Structures are given as C-alpha cells and as structure tokens.
Amino acid sequence: MGRKALVIGGGIGGLAAAIGLHRTGxxxxxxxxxxxxxxAGAGISLAANGVRALDALGVGxxxxxxARPQYTGGTRTPAGLWLARMDGAALERALGTPVCGIPRxxxxxxxxxALPTGCLRIGTGTVASAAEWDADLLVAADGVRxxxxxxxxxEHPGPVYSGSTVLRAVTAGPVPLDSDFELTWGPGAEFGHIAFADGRAEWHAVLTAPPGLRHPDPLAALGSRFAGWxxxxxxxxxxTRPEDVLHHDVHELVTPPPSYAVGRVALLGDAAHAMTPNLGQGAxxxxxxxxxxAAELAAGPTPERALARYNAVRRPRAGxxxxxxxxxxxxxxxxSHPLAVSARDTALRLAPSGAAVAMILRHAAWTPPPLT
Known part of the structure; x- marks a missing residue:
C-alpha cells in the first residue's frame, strides 16, 4: 500500500501521530x-497513559x-484545608511512571x-484533501473546530461551549511552592498550579462564566476574584507578567462524531473527542x-481496514x-450553591485515602500497543 501521510495540525496530537507514522515507515x-x-498553552500534566504513549513513540x-515528577499535592478549599491528597509515589508504584508536569x-x-527536517510546514492555510498533496492517508489533528x-x-453539530472559561500563564521566574500540583475548588471557580523543573510554575484559573467574557486587566480581575484564597x-x-496571561473559552464535543475514520481519513485528538480539562486527559x-x-496502520493490510480498527479501539475509550x-x-x-459545595467537600474529606489514586488509575492504566 502507499506510504505517504498528510497530517493536518502541528499540535501535540498531530506531531505525535507524525512520529508514530514515521517510525513505522x-x-x-x-x-x-x-x-x-x-x-500556545502554558503547561501540562501528563498522566501515566500519556507518558507510556510517549515511550512507545520513542520520546519518553x-x-x-x-519534566518534573508530581509526587505531592492534591485538592484544597479556598481557605487552604485539604480535601484530598495526591499520592504520586503510589501512582508511580502502580503504573511504573510518575505523573509529569512540563511546559507545553x-x-x-x-x-x-523527533521528526525529520522539513517534515513540519507552517503557515500552510487550509487543506481540502490528501489528494492535493498526493498522500495515501490524511490525519486530521486540526483541533476542536x-x-x-x-x-x-x-450535519454534525460541532463543538459547544462548556460553561467554563480558563485563564492561565507561566510565572516569569521561580516561585517557592510546597507541592508539585494543586487544585483548589471554590464556588464557581477553580485555581490550580503545576510546578516545573526550573522552579517556575504554571497556574490556571477556571471560571463559570458566559462565553466571550474578557477583562481589560486579567491579572487585576483574578486578584479580585481570588482575594483571600x-x-x-x-x-x-x-x-506573572500581564502579557503572559492566556484566556480561552472551553469548548467540547458533547455529541461525538459518527466515526473517527472515513476511508483513508482519520480524526485524532480534539478533532475527534474534544473534552473538558477536568481530568487532565485531553493531551x-x-x-x-x-x-x-500508527500500530493499526503498521498491522495493515490497507489504510481503510486499519482505520476501521482504529475507530473501533479509540472511540469507546476516548468517549x-x-x-x-x-x-x-x-x-x-x-x-456554586453553598449546600452543594459543602456536601461535596465533606464527601471528599471522608473518602478513603486510596480513593483519589483509584480514580486516577481508572483512566491512566492504559498499555500502548507495540509499534512494529
């Protein structure tokens, strides 16, 4: 079969797909x-399944x-009380690799x-079909839209606004921190941070807000919103420098596409299953x-049959x-309701110590297929 592939989108998913395809010929x-x-994007936490995928691609x-391993942290209230602790060492023992925090x-x-020189072409505009580039395979990693x-x-309805908007940035310099990773939940808002190996940190603020809301001075608005935390x-x-703050509304595919593959065309990443960031599983x-x-295509015998298997494997899991x-x-x-917040916080505090680890294992315990 033909061996020319065209990947649309140079983000994490598109680059990873290109690496896998290149490694398999x-x-x-x-x-x-x-x-x-x-x-674009400040920082990211990679759970064990993401790190294992990177290992399979040879870049782990x-x-x-x-990256900086994440061993300490958890979830807190705005007053600083711990709701749940993260046991990164237990996760590493269970999965063989720690959660990793890294700047995007x-x-x-x-x-x-990890890609050959000249493989990535930027500023290329839109592409209608693989035929324009004499390709045998088209991988659409072109995002939520x-x-x-x-x-x-x-006829697919496309992405919808999730009800949340997120502001994030990386600090201009090192910041003294007591933990590798934290989330704090308050009424209608979340604030979290990821510590990096160089001492800097990524922070994010997730707010329940109407779409399109923007602030003339985002840092001042956040300082007011999180006063007393x-x-x-x-x-x-x-x-944080004001010019480093990024602000994006969160959109998701509530309605999955009918398939992740049609013929020799595959949807990948947010193009197939854009999700909210609440589990840190998008990337x-x-x-x-x-x-x-890459594994299914390597198994052959044709791109069409390989992509049909790709859809059968990935659609249930990602969905x-x-x-x-x-x-x-x-x-x-x-x-946001005080009674609902109080009930949730009480449930988290009373949960068994291994509950947080079990929840993470549910999604992170994934073993990649071999690339041959």
Missing part, C-alpha cells in the same frame, strides 16, 4: 496553518528529562525534534490516538474519558 508531512510556532526519555513549549520542542470533521460530517495563589499571580487521549493509529471529564467538572468548579 511512512513518509509524513505535517501542515500547520499558523504562520509561527507559538506553542526526552520528555522525562524536561518544551513538550512541543521534544516532539518536533476541525475543518476536516465538518467536511466529513456536515490560600497561598500560593496570590504569589503565583504576583509572579493524553490524543497521544493514545497517535500510538494506536468514556470525555464523559467522565464532564462529570468531574460538574462536581468541581461548576458547583
């Missing part, structure tokens, strides 16, 4: 419509070298460096997609994670 071209590689050691720019760099998905399924929330905001599921796609992420959001920052 495909000639790959990655098209990114942005005129510059801005590496390089990612670990640039570093993850993108590692992925790009995927143009390829819209062409394949014109426990440290290091004020310290993280104070250590991990895209990495799983990339490994399974279940997306639903779980949506449920987690409803029990997290989306709660």
């Amino acid at each position: 495909w000639e790959v071209t990655v098209l990114e419509r942005s005129p510059a590689l801005e590496d 050691p390089a990612v670990r070298a640039a 720019a570093e993850l993108h760099r590692v992925l790009r460096e 995927s143009g390829v998905r819209a062409e394949l399924f014109p 426990h440290r290091p929330v004020p310290e993280l905001l104070a250590a 991990c599921q895209a990495l799983e997609d990339a490994v399974v796609l 279940a994670v997306a639903k779980a992420a949506r449920r987690a959001g409803r029990l997290g920052h989306r709660l």
Whole structure:
C-alpha cells in the first residue's frame, strides 16, 4: 500500500501521530496553518497513559528529562484545608511512571525534534484533501473546530461551549511552592498550579462564566476574584507578567462524531473527542490516538481496514474519558450553591485515602500497543 501521510495540525496530537507514522515507515508531512510556532498553552500534566504513549513513540526519555515528577499535592478549599491528597509515589508504584508536569513549549520542542527536517510546514492555510498533496492517508489533528470533521460530517453539530472559561500563564521566574500540583475548588471557580523543573510554575484559573467574557486587566480581575484564597495563589499571580496571561473559552464535543475514520481519513485528538480539562486527559487521549493509529496502520493490510480498527479501539475509550471529564467538572468548579459545595467537600474529606489514586488509575492504566 502507499506510504505517504498528510497530517493536518502541528499540535501535540498531530506531531505525535507524525512520529508514530514515521517510525513505522511512512513518509509524513505535517501542515500547520499558523504562520509561527507559538506553542500556545502554558503547561501540562501528563498522566501515566500519556507518558507510556510517549515511550512507545520513542520520546519518553526526552520528555522525562524536561519534566518534573508530581509526587505531592492534591485538592484544597479556598481557605487552604485539604480535601484530598495526591499520592504520586503510589501512582508511580502502580503504573511504573510518575505523573509529569512540563511546559507545553518544551513538550512541543521534544516532539518536533523527533521528526525529520522539513517534515513540519507552517503557515500552510487550509487543506481540502490528501489528494492535493498526493498522500495515501490524511490525519486530521486540526483541533476542536476541525475543518476536516465538518467536511466529513456536515450535519454534525460541532463543538459547544462548556460553561467554563480558563485563564492561565507561566510565572516569569521561580516561585517557592510546597507541592508539585494543586487544585483548589471554590464556588464557581477553580485555581490550580503545576510546578516545573526550573522552579517556575504554571497556574490556571477556571471560571463559570458566559462565553466571550474578557477583562481589560486579567491579572487585576483574578486578584479580585481570588482575594483571600490560600497561598500560593496570590504569589503565583504576583509572579506573572500581564502579557503572559492566556484566556480561552472551553469548548467540547458533547455529541461525538459518527466515526473517527472515513476511508483513508482519520480524526485524532480534539478533532475527534474534544473534552473538558477536568481530568487532565485531553493531551493524553490524543497521544493514545497517535500510538494506536500508527500500530493499526503498521498491522495493515490497507489504510481503510486499519482505520476501521482504529475507530473501533479509540472511540469507546476516548468517549468514556470525555464523559467522565464532564462529570468531574460538574462536581468541581461548576458547583456554586453553598449546600452543594459543602456536601461535596465533606464527601471528599471522608473518602478513603486510596480513593483519589483509584480514580486516577481508572483512566491512566492504559498499555500502548507495540509499534512494529
């Protein structure tokens, strides 16, 4: 069969898919419509399934070298009381790898460096079909508003606003922190941080808000919104340059596409299953997609049959994670009524010590197929 692949989208999923295809003998071209590689996004936590996918792609050691393992932290109230502790060492014992926190720019760099020179082409605009590039396979990793998905399924309703908007940034310099990773849940809001290997930190603020809401001075607005919250929330905001704050509304695919593959065209990552960030699984599921796609194509005998198997494997798994992420959001920052918040906090405090580990294992205990 033909061995030329075209990947649309130079994000985490698209680059990972290109690596998997390249390692299994495909000639790959990655098209990114942005005129510059801005590496949008502040930081990311990679659960064990994401790290295992990176290992399968051959870039796991390089990612670990640039990441900081997450062993300490958990979930707190705005006053600083612990609702649940994260036992990163227990997760590592169970899964063989720790959760890793890494700047997105570093993850993108590692992925790009694993590809042949000239494979990635930026500023390419839109692409209608693989035939334009004489390709035997088209991988659509073009995000939540995927143009390829819209062409394949014109009746699909597309993404919907989740009800949440997120502001995030990486601090300008190192910040003293007592934990590797934290989430704090207050009425209608969440604040969290990820510590990086160089001492800097990524923070994010998730707010229940109407779509399109923007602030002339985001840091001032957040300072007011999170006034009185426990440290290091004020310290993280104070250590941030205003121009570094990113603000995005969260959209998701509540209605899954009818299939993740049609003929020789595959949907991957957010193009197939854009989900809310409440489980930290969006990028991990895209990495799983990339490994399974490459493995099925390597197994042959034709792209059409391989992509049919890819759809059969990935659609149930990613769909279940997306639903779980949506449920987690409803029990997290989306709660605003004082009685509901109090009931949730009480339930978390009374939960067995291993409950948080068990919940993470439910989604992170994934073993990648071999790439041959």
